[in-house]
């Protein structure tokens with residue numbers, strides 16, 4: 395059995411043996427299993443797998459996602475502490491980082507937002523109007539937890555900022571006294587040309603706005619991100635990771651036409 399995430403093996407009681415390496419092709423046919431590898435090339439593993447894409451109960455690039463995400467939250471708390479009453483997560487993808495933040499800061503972790511699990515990930519919906527509707531049916535605030543509190547809201551990433559803006563409004567409408575957003579990845583400033591359809595450069599809010607401007611845009615009392623250095627210090631094999639969407643430094647040459655923007659979003663797979 396081959397799967398994109400190891401959590402699939404747990405469900406059927408299969409044993410995780412190893413990962414298919416970058417540049418490796420595994421052929422499974424009636425003759426058996428054959429592995430073919432490209433000549434050795436530089437590795438550039440996608441750091442976003444640890445931040446957002448993969449489930450926390452998976453093992454990615456040989457490390458438990460849950461463990462890495464908690465460390466990201468802990469590092470974020472060290473770099474961006476906050477005088478607040480409680481920590482909540484934007485569920486579900488920021489849950490583990492929020493637990494890491496709460497553990498390191500000594501603040502109580504609370505469930506402040508309930509997610510409707512029958513609605514998919516917001517960022518993969520192609521049009522803004524559908525994304526807006528998605529957010530409304532996807533999250534509900536827990537006013538008993540939030541009312542009168544100074545709340546740290548941990549989010550895994552901000553791409554366009556539209557979802558977070560609505561969520562901050564939702565949390566405030568439930569009675570939160572202060573909202574301090576902490577992000578367990580650095581500002582996304584460059585598009586992905588390797589198959590993740592996260593947005594064109596013009597749509598990336600951090601590509602053209604300062605942190606304070608983003609805080610004002612989403613309506614937060616404060617906003618802070620983990621640094622690139624901090625992120626790479628807790629991600630396994632940090633130097634072998636691709637972090638181009640946070641640094642603008644791509645691990646391969648990118649044709650000039652792509653970087654000018656004409657080909658943003660052409661790569662098929664899909665991130666808000």
Ligand code: SF4
Nearest residue numbers: 440441586636638639
């Ligand atoms: S640019 Fe970002 S999303 Fe794309 S592969 Fe690199 S780290 Fe992953």
